[in-house]
Amino acid sequence: MNEVRLELLLGKQVYDVDGKAVGRVEEVKAEARGADLYVVEYHLGAYSFFERLSALAIGRAVLTAIGAEKSGSKKAVPWDKLDMGDLGHLRVTCRETTLQTLN
Numbered sequence: 001m002n003e004v005r006l007e008l009l010l011g012k013q014v015y016d017v018d019g020k021a022v023g024r025v026e027e028v029k030a031e032a033r034g035a036d037l038y039v040v041e042y043h044l045g046a047y048s049f050f051e052r053l054s055a056l057a058i059g060r061a062v063l064t065a066i067g068a069e070k071s072g073s074k075k076a077v078p079w080d081k082l083d084m085g086d087l088g089h090l091r092v093t094c095r096e097t098t099l100q101t102l103n
Contacts, residue, residue: 004084014044014082015089016096023075025090042082043102045074076100 009025016022023044030037077099083091092099 004087008087009042009084009090012087012090014042014077015091017091017093018095020096022077022092022096022099029076039079041079042077043074044077074102076102 006028009028012025014022014025025042025044027043029040029043031040075096077092081092081094081099083093
């Protein structure tokens with residue numbers, strides 16, 4: 001079992017297999033299974049940052065006011081698609097276009 005301290009991931013830029021920047025890790029979704037927590041997915045992008053702060057409604061208003069485009073602003077990366085072999089250069093094992101965009 002591999003362990004990574006989550007605070008080391010937050011704010012890190014993530015790239016796809018083509019080297020394109022996908023977004024920064026802003027939120028980690030986990031599920032409780034018995035006494036353990038298992039990471040289900042990572043959320044990337046500006047909207048995820050506000051989600052982490054529990055201020056998503058305010059964040060949407062701010063991002064809309066500054067003209068940030070919503071599409072592509074919040075991506076979900078399944079736990080097994082994030083390559084953490086090099087914590088200094090995180091990457092997803094797919095193209096950005098195949099990642100789920102969240103509302």
